[in-house]
Amino acid sequence: MNDCCPHECCAVVDLRQYTLHPGSRDTLIDLFDTHFVEGQEQTGMHVAGQFRDLDDPDRFVWIRGFRDLPARAAALNEFYYGPVWREHAAAANATMIDSDNALLLRPVRLGPGYPAPDAPRPDAVGPSLIAGAVYHRGAPEDQFVEFFTDHVVPVLSATGAEPVAVFESLVAENNFPQLPLRDEVVLAWFARFADEAAYDVHRRQLDASRVWRERVLPELVCRSVKPAHELRLRPTARSQFR
Template sequence: MGRWQRRSRYGGAERAALAALAAPPPPSAVPLPTASRQGGYHVQIGGEKSDHLSAAAHISAPLTKQVDPSVLDSEDAFMVKPLFKAASIAAIAAAGIAPAMAKEGDAQVVELRQYKLAEGRRDAFVELFEDRFVESQEALGMRLVGQFRDHADPDRFTWIRAFADMPSRATGLNAFYFGPVWQANREAANPMLVDNDNVLLLRPAAPDLAFAPAAPREAAGAPGGAVWVVIEYLWKTPDEGFAAFFDERMKPALAAAGLKVVGAYVPLAEPNNFPRLPVRDDRKLLVWFVRGDSHAAIEAALASARASPRWRAEVEAPLRDAEERAPQILRLDPTPRSALR
């Protein structure tokens, strides 16, 4: 599929969102969405059918972002990044909150999201996602750690979204999924999604195992390597010894073989505070993330680690005893705009 024409793709909904920025703040804010539902029809949120929230369901806070109306008439106003940033700010303005960019401690809550896509539609989905859903989420305080094509399955897409905490997650997801950017693009995205409910809601396995704070995003298409996500399925919850074992023995043994663990996470034992996007209820697992120059390089380093005397003495037997079954390994190729690459 060829590159889309940039300026012709934006419809009335997105232009209206931009125009709304020039308007004065509303006289009063309206309350945060509650558990009450409006009946009669449904909307799609990331492929899931959910009851519609009232259009008045926004977050209460003063509007702080204003834009010069003349910007809306300039030639550059509809270039890609300015548009998405403005549309993102419009989403925030609609919710009545000020933009909050990712900062240190921005990955204390993580979603590992695995999607099954319609056959042959992954490239189109990646292009839509990276054009429309990167800045629009980050401007709302969420962090996109990375987006990936599955190396072994042409119809799988995996991405990692992070938050500072659970209240930030609820705020960001409500603002995004009921804001103008998602509403304007969901009809394009949803038909490409076959299943998007394979989601783990996670927290760092230890303070030093969270993803490093976000760095400036590299230019699209910058050289990248490979990322592996290893999901360890355990007999017991990771807090019953395995998280400490991973941090104190397994991670150093991997590092000694040249594999730097960029993050390790365990299930977050809190209720899903945005239930319109389901998450798995698995509790007995630990997920670790590594990157390398290539899949072959990661494979070789992992083989070297497993063959080392240190691994055999300190890791092999305890790991075998802790594993309920063989780990799941996601071999991932970063997309052009993935931060983790």
């Protein structure tokens, strides 16, 4: 897996996971899909994907990209001090318990399945599933990316979960401190599945893999500072990443 970033928009990425008040997720998604997609992209961001967490009815997950760090600061200032957020901020904030679960990342690999900014933006919820994990590393220089590329990816791919996107922490100062970031070093990956049944097939094959059980998973656990956070995500109606 070679380092690559085919889309100029995405050298810097925010992965954000919001904990919401019970029953309010659809309210936020309606606000987001109606107002915040174009509202953010008009400032130069790329809203690549927004999702319902299938394992937590009160969690909303989304990904946005920036050309570089200066572009991130400029775009966030323009949006959060601009008219779209000013008009809808109170309604959006009213849905949220915690919006500080956010990671600053950079792409290790973005495959052909990762949406470019001009990719079609549908208007319907489909059966597809985006799944993956966030691995918590010890340090940026721990060779975790090499281990993931050489040992984890082959098993994932062989069991039907070839990563579409792989990100690692971008160790840099938060240049929009009004939105806090978690101080963690991670590797995150995402794969696409046609539906939940396809994901379940992958999990059964992975659990049955002797290489995974006896070699890869024990080493992965040893290299991680805490358990992985696994994600099963349903794209919203207007998510490009699906």
